[in-house]
Amino acid sequence: MEARLQSLETEVARLRDELDVLRVVASYAPSIDGGAATEAPLFWTEDCRYDSDAAEPLAGRPAIEALSDRVGHLPIGAAHFMNLPVVVVDGDRATVTGESHTFHQEEGRYVVARVSANRWELVRADGTWLIQSRVNRILDGSDEGRQLLARGIRESRPQPPT
DSSP states (O other), rough: OOHHHHHHHHHHHHHHHHHHHHHHHHHHHHHHHHHOOOGGGGGGEEEEEEEESSSOOEHHHHHHHHHHHHHTTTSSSSSEEOOOEEEEEEEEEEEEEEEEEEEEEEEEEEEEEEEEEEEEEEEETTTTEEEEEEEEOOOOHHHHHHHHHHHHHHSSSOOOOO
16 A cells, blocks of 8 residues: 555656646746736746747746837737647656647738747756757758757667666
C-alpha cells in the first residue's frame, strides 16, 4: 500500500509540473497581446533570453516588458496562438516544443502573419516555473524551424532501458 501511495504521489507531482509549465507558456500570448506589460515579465527569469529570427534578440525582463507594451498598443489587432506543445520536465528544468501562429488585422479581417517553431526552456526557482529562454523560428521550408521541432520530439521520446 505504501509503495502504491508513493507511486501515485510521484505521478501527481509529475503531472502538476507539466500543468504548471503549460500554464506559464500559455501566459505568453495573452500577456503580450493584452499589453500586460507589468505582468508579462514576471513569467520570465531576470536573465531571460528571447531569440526570434523576426527581430533582435531580447534579454532580461525589461525587454519582455517593452515587447508587451509595444504589442499591446499596436493600432491593429494582433493575436498569438500556440498549438498544444510537447512538454518534457526533468527535475527543476523543462523544455516545451511547439508551433505558433501570429495573426494581424488587415482591412478588418485577420490574416496569418507568421507560423513558427518554438522551443521554450524553463527553470523552477523557489517552487515557481519561469521561462529562461525562448527560441522562435519561422516555418518557411528552411531547416532551422524544422530542426527545432525535431529536436523537441527526439528529446521527448522515452529512452529504452540500458
